[in-house]
Amino acid sequence: MLGTIISSQEAIALEEKFGAHNYHPLPVVLSKGEGVFLWDVDGKRYYDFLSAYSAVNQGHCHPRILQALFDQAKELTLTSRAFYNDKLGVAEKYVCELFCYEKALFMNSGAEANETAIKLARKWGYTRKGIPDNKAIIVAVRQNFHGRTTGVISASSESSAREGFGPFLPGFEIVDYDDVQVLERALAHPHVCALWIEPIQGEAGVYVPAEGYLRRAADICRKNNVLLMVDEIQTGIARTGKNLACDYENVRPDILILGKALSGGVFPISLVLANDDIMLVIKPGEHGSTFGGNPLAAVVCMEALAVVKDEKLAENAYRLGFIFRDRMTELMKRTHLITKVRGKGLLNAIVINDSPESGTAWNICLALAKRGLLAKPTHGNIIRLAPPLVITEDQIHECCDIIEHCILSYSK
Numbered sequence: 069m070l071g072t073i074i075s076s077q078e079a080i081a082l083e084e085k086f087g088a089h090n091y092h093p094l095p096v097v098l099s100k101g102e103g104v105f106l107w108d109v110d111g112k113r114y115y116d117f118l119s120a121y122s123a124v125n126q127g128h129c130h131p132r133i134l135q136a137l138f139d140q141a142k143e144l145t146l147t148s149r150a151f152y153n154d155k156l157g158v159a160e161k162y163v164c165e166l167f168c169y170e171k172a173l174f175m176n177s178g179a180e181a182n183e184t185a186i187k188l189a190r191k192w193g194y195t196r197k198g199i200p201d202n203k204a205i206i207v208a209v210r211q212n213f214h215g216r217t218t219g220v221i222s223a224s225s226e227s228s229a230r231e232g233f234g235p236f237l238p239g240f241e242i243v244d245y246d247d248v249q250v251l252e253r254a255l256a257h258p259h260v261c262a263l264w265i266e267p268i269q270g271e272a273g274v275y276v277p278a279e280g281y282l283r284r285a286a287d288i289c290r291k292n293n294v295l296l297m298v299d300e301i302q303t304g305i306a307r308t309g310k311n312l313a314c315d316y317e318n319v320r321p322d323i324l325i326l327g328k329a330l331s332g333g334v335f336p337i338s339l340v341l342a343n344d345d346i347m348l349v350i351k352p353g354e355h356g357s358t359f360g361g362n363p364l365a366a367v368v369c370m371e372a373l374a375v376v377k378d379e380k381l382a383e384n385a386y387r388l389g390f391i392f393r394d395r396m397t398e399l400m401k402r403t404h405l406i407t408k409v410r411g412k413g414l415l416n417a418i419v420i421n422d423s424p425e426s427g428t429a430w431n432i433c434l435a436l437a438k439r440g441l442l443a444k445p446t447h448g449n450i451i452r453l454a455p456p457l458v459i460t461e462d463q464i465h466e467c468c469d470i471i472e473h474c475i476l477s478y479s480k
């Protein structure tokens with residue numbers, strides 16, 4: 069059974085029967101990836117316009133990242149943090165120097181990194197800011213997405229993320245995104261230890277806040293002795309056309325949270341970065357993870373980040389992002405089906421002119437898949453378009469042609 073080639077129908081039936089029904093995938097069964105392309109079990113080739121939710125910025129199965137993985141896997145994969153290993157410190161130095169922080173804490177999933185950030189912010193609040201015990205408040209924003217753990221969803225405003233999963237963790241206040249007035253009020257409360265924010269809300273549908281919002285938010289945090297805790301799990305590692313989306317406004321978060329493309333999609337690696345005065349509030353035995361900081365992750369992460377730099381992926385995403393949005397904006401003028409085009413770099417979305425329940429965006433994605441491009445709706449009527457950052461200008465144009473054809477020939 070293991071390794072046997074199965075048909076699409078068999079693969080889907082197996083997942084349906086034996087897998088939990090916690091996702092609703094498009095009916096495409098993928099078996100191979102390389103660069104910007106994916107292939108299904110029948111050998112049909114697709115452009116990947118989801119990039120595993122921006123985990124595969126470096127392209128599928130990048131040879132340098134795979135080589136680093138294989139080489140290290142033959143030597144040592146996991147020791148736990150009960151002992152030192154010869155790769156973790158090297159990787160910690162690498163990421164600290166790259167992102168300009170004093171300390172790094174490796175975890176695995178994005179949600180775990182966010183949980184780590186919550187603990188850091190709270191402990192900092194009690195031990196440094198002098199917030200009374202158990203009174204710390206983290207200000208989060210509406211429509212955030214930081215993962216699926218019970219702690220993280222306690223700060224969610226989405227009923228699909230929360231319903232049936234309570235009781236929730238106390239200590240969060242939710243305010244409107246992209247509104248500096250509410251931040252002025254909320255962050256002034258003396259029990260607030262952190263503002264927790266995405267520079268662009270990816271899962272919510274690629275919401276880009278007004279220019280200057282992040283800068284103002286950082287200033288209000290500083291004024292109130294509140295930590296700025298930025299989740300760049302989806303926007304980071306060159307996705308939006310800069311190394312970090314925060315770079316657009318010269319903002320340096322007090323706590324930076326990274327994940328996804330840290331491994332180029334090879335396996336889960338996440339990371340929290342902060343300076344000593346924040347990171348060292350956590351003492352031995354107070355936080356950790358068996359797999360966090362394993363030598364395989366350390367080596368893969370360094371190689372994945374080196375690829376981003378060597379292949380100038382931020383520059384490519386920046387340049388091609390304009391071409392892509394220009395083409396989509398032109399298309400919007402020719403159809404009533406698109407009401408908005410938005411994004412930065414190669415994290416973009418089009419908003420479909422129909423209700424989230426209508427199925428129109430889903431059907432457009434099915435039509436796109438038929439013509440060899442994979443994308444998925446978010447929130448019903450928004451289609452996120454985020455290819456691997458190794459995509460070329462010619463390929464971007466070819467993909468815009470596919471999208472244009474599907475939208476213009478779409479009928480219910």
Ligand code: PLP
Nearest residue numbers: 177178179213214215299301302
């Ligand atoms: N934070 C952001 C901004 C994300 O986009 C995601 C995943 O989409 C997460 C956190 C959660 O990451 P993970 O699925 O690795 O737990």
